[in-house]
Amino acid sequence: MAENGMRLESGAAVSLSSGFIPFLSGASEIRGSMATQQKIILSGIRPTGRLHYGNYFGAIRHFLRLQEQGERCYYFIADYHALTTVTERQDFFQQTVDMLRTYVACGLDPVKSVIYRQSDLPVTAELSLLLGMVTNIGHLERGTTYKDKMSKLQEDPRAEGNPLSYGLLGYPVLMAADILIVRADIVPVGDDQRQHLEMAIDIAQKFNHRFGDILNIPHGVGRDALRLPGLDGSVKMGKSESNTLDLLDDPAAVLKKIKAVPTTTDPLPLETESNDPDVVLPKMPPGVGVLYRLLSLLASEDVYVDFLGKYRRGEKFYGTLKKSVAEYVSAFNVPIIEKYNDSANTEEFVKDFLRTNAQKVTPVALETVERCRDAMGIGHSLYRA
Numbered sequence: 440m441a442e443n444g445m446r447l448e449s450g451a452a453v454s455l456s457s458g459f460i461p462f463l464s465g466a467s468e469i470r471g472s473m474a475t476q477q478k479i480i481l482s483g484i485r486p487t488g489r490l491h492y493g494n495y496f497g498a499i500r501h502f503l504r505l506q507e508q509g510e511r512c513y514y515f516i517a518d519y520h521a522l523t524t525v526t527e528r529q530d531f532f533q534q535t536v537d538m539l540r541t542y543v544a545c546g547l548d549p550v551k552s553v554i555y556r557q558s559d560l561p562v563t564a565e566l567s568l569l570l571g572m573v574t575n576i577g578h579l580e581r582g583t584t585y586k587d588k589m590s591k592l593q594e595d596p597r598a599e600g601n602p603l604s605y606g607l608l609g610y611p612v613l614m615a616a617d618i619l620i621v622r623a624d625i626v627p628v629g630d631d632q633r634q635h636l637e638m639a640i641d642i643a644q645k646f647n648h649r650f651g652d653i654l655n656i657p658h659g660v661g662r663d664a665l666r667l668p669g670l671d672g673s674v675k676m677g678k679s680e681s682n683t684l685d686l687l688d689d690p691a692a693v694l695k696k697i698k699a700v701p702t703t704t705d706p707l708p709l710e711t712e713s714n715d716p717d718v719v720l721p722k723m724p725p726g727v728g729v730l731y732r733l734l735s736l737l738a739s740e741d742v743y744v745d746f747l748g749k750y751r752r753g754e755k756f757y758g759t760l761k762k763s764v765a766e767y768v769s770a771f772n773v774p775i776i777e778k779y780n781d782s783a784n785t786e787e788f789v790k791d792f793l794r795t796n797a798q799k800v801t802p803v804a805l806e807t808v809e810r811c812r813d814a815m816g817i818g819h820s821l822y823r824a
């Protein structure tokens with residue numbers, strides 16, 4: 440329980456120190472969720488530090504929706520995955536804490552959803568090892584993430600300090616373990632992770648084919664994947680591209696960033712009557728498109744349509760548009776910043792709920808791994824209890 444008095448525990452939590460055999464207590468949780476037809480949702484996000492609008496509209500808002508629909512949601516911070524490209528120490532722990540404080544500030548609820556850190560569930564690594572036994576190397580070598588890295592290295596062997604590692608090759612196996620360990624039904628991922636999800640499904644099917652019907656086969660769902668463009672007008676907002684609008688940017692920072700969005704190109708005719716952002720925005724100069732995208736996400740339809748009218752009439756309005764967008768963004772950020780800085784939303788609070796939620800997910804995970812061990816013939820662990 441957090442010192443600040445917030446309730447962290449939900450009744451379903453089973454503490455490992457409670458004397459239960461973990462994989463048995465996990466089983467009742469699994470059966471419980473099947474009885475109520477509750478779907479099990481899982482998604483992970485790598486600890487990248489500050490969260491930006493691309494993260495929010497690509498992932499977080501979907502996490503929030505699923506959480507409110509009352510499904511059993513597991514969201515985790517993939518800190519092991521972050522290590523697959525590391526060349527020197529990086530403070531992943533601090534990045535994880537900062538990200539989680541932002542999650543909480545956005546409304547992700549550590550009681551309604553099970554939010555944990557991948558490395559607090561080290562049994563994932565054990566499942567990954569077991570799944571590795573049914574994973575074809577050629578399949579992994581054809582993975583796009585791996586292939587991209589390989590071709591970059593071939594172009595310039597000194598480009599990145601990190602050689603192709605066993606860990607990177609095994610990225611999809613570890614991801615399969617994340618998914619299969621909680622017996623996820625649904626895995627909401629963006630386009631860039633679709634291939635990894637397909638690999639996880641393939642690995643699970645192969646395992647079941649060889650060792651019996653043990654693993655639950657998950658489905659993907661599109662996060663009706665909105666790929667937010669970068670503030671520089673490039674296709675994708677991303678941390679490594681330094682073109683992000685961050686959820687914790689204060690009004691001054693927001694205004695500065697929005698003002699810097701390139702809008703030098705004069706509007707060209709849109710050649711459509713449609714107001715649908717997906718139809719009209721690609722016809723605009725890229726920087727202008729970003730501003731309209733933000734408006735469509737944050738402002739009322741009236742405001743958006745009104746600005747679209749100005750565009751169609753070829754008025755000079757970029758100054759007012761930027762001011763307006765900056766105001767909407769700031770209004771969106773201010774409550775998040777406030778909650779982020781709330782005296783209850785401390786590092787201690789985050790650590791506390793990570794601990795509690797790791798205890799909730801561990802029995803479920805152990806149950807899966809124990810079943811896999813048994814199915815493969817090495818039998819249950821004699822040590823864990």
Ligand code: TRP
Pocket residue numbers: 481482483484485517520613614617618626627628632635
């Ligand atoms: N690879 C994912 C990403 O980079 C993060 C991730 C790790 C994940 N394990 C997962 C996503 C399991 C969904 C399910 O975005």
